[in-house]
Amino acid sequence: MTLISALGVVLSRSVVHSALFMSGSFLGISGFFVLLNAPALAAFQVLIYVGAVTVVILFGIMFTQKPQVRRYRTIINRQFWPGFLVAAGVGLFLAYVLASENWGAVQAGHGPREVAAFARDLLGVSSGSGIFTLLFEVASVLLLVAVVAAIVVSRRKMGQGVDRGVRE
Amino acid sequence: MPQLPAQVQQFIDALVSAPPLEGYLVVGAFLFAIGAWGALVRRNAVVIFMCVELMINGVNLTLVAFADYLPGAGGLGVSYAVLVIAIAAAEVAVGLAIVLAVFRSRRTVNVDEVTSMRG
Numbered sequence: 001m002t003l004i005s006a007l008g009v010v011l012s013r014s015v016v017h018s019a020l021f022m023s024g025s026f027l028g029i030s031g032f033f034v035l036l037n038a039p040a041l042a043a044f045q046v047l048i049y050v051g052a053v054t055v056v057i058l059f060g061i062m063f064t065q066k067p068q069v070r071r072y073r074t075i076i077n078r079q080f081w082p083g084f085l086v087a088a089g090v091g092l093f094l095a096y097v098l099a100s101e102n103w104g105a106v107q108a109g110h111g112p113r114e115v116a117a118f119a120r121d122l123l124g125v126s127s128g129s130g131i132f133t134l135l136f137e138v139a140s141v142l143l144l145v146a147v148v149a150a151i152v153v154s155r156r157k158m159g160q161g162v163d164r165g166v167r168e
Numbered sequence: 169m170p171q172l173p174a175q176v177q178q179f180i181d182a183l184v185s186a187p188p189l190e191g192y193l194v195v196g197a198f199l200f201a202i203g204a205w206g207a208l209v210r211r212n213a214v215v216i217f218m219c220v221e222l223m224i225n226g227v228n229l230t231l232v233a234f235a236d237y238l239p240g241a242g243g244l245g246v247s248y249a250v251l252v253i254a255i256a257a258a259e260v261a262v263g264l265a266i267v268l269a270v271f272r273s274r275r276t277v278n279v280d281e282v283t284s285m286r287g
Binding site for chain 2: 015018019022025026029032033036037038040041044045048049052053056057059060061063064080083084086087088090091092094095098099132135136139142143145146147149150151153154
């Protein structure tokens with residue numbers, strides 16, 4: 001289901017359909033996270049990707065799309081089959097390497113299933129995870145900078161810019 | 169309860185048991201490849217962002233699979249995955265702002281037509 005939705009992102013003619021396929025693919029991945037003993041991460045995935053990122057991208061589509069002819073000729077550039085060959089080569093190579101490597105006696109269940117243990121890892125309290133204290137702060141500063149930068153970049157300058165065809 | 173045929177029982181057992189590590193890795197690799205394909209062939213900048221998100225998710229899935237399966241990881245990969253998600257969200261915000269700015273000055277989001285950095 002994840003892979004079919006991902007193909008839908010690439011191949012669907014309407015951009016809105018691409019966005020909805022993308023959220024379907026993210027939902028499949030959050031299911032994988034539940035299987036991988038990371039239910040908190042699955043919750044983050046649903047909240048951030050399926051909720052926030054999809055809504056932001058839909059807003060971007062709303063602001064930027066003209067009604068357009070939706071034919072493959074217009075949405076896909078000339079490198080369709082060369083791009084497919086390159087991507088299929090990369091995918092098959094990665095899959096072959098990852099599947100043929102002998103990972104030893106591995107088994108599931110090493111992840112932190114309890115949210116409390118996961119939170120101790122993320123905040124750098126538990127042993128061996130001290131670096132996450134720094135990384136957590138860096139990530140929060142990065143998010144602040146990104147929000148400010150998004151506002152600054154997309155702000156309409158005084159006396160310039162056109163919105164919805166109405167000249168100001 | 170009637171006895172199921174052996175093949176069906178085997179199939180059900182394979183479904184409910186924990187999948188092997190390679191399954192997650194192959195799904196992650198193909199997700200990455202599909203995202204790369206889309207980022208290469210699509211013309212719309214917003215769709216290219218979606219495909220980059222798919223690639224990030226493929227890598228994230230591989231990371232979490234390794235963190236859960238390898239005994240030496242100690243489950244810390246999940247914390248890294250949270251940081252990756254945060255950074256990807258920041259990237260989407262900034263990227264869509266750039267797309268909006270480009271659209272405002274060029275009236276297009278087609279990356280083949282945006283060939284010059286001058287506004």
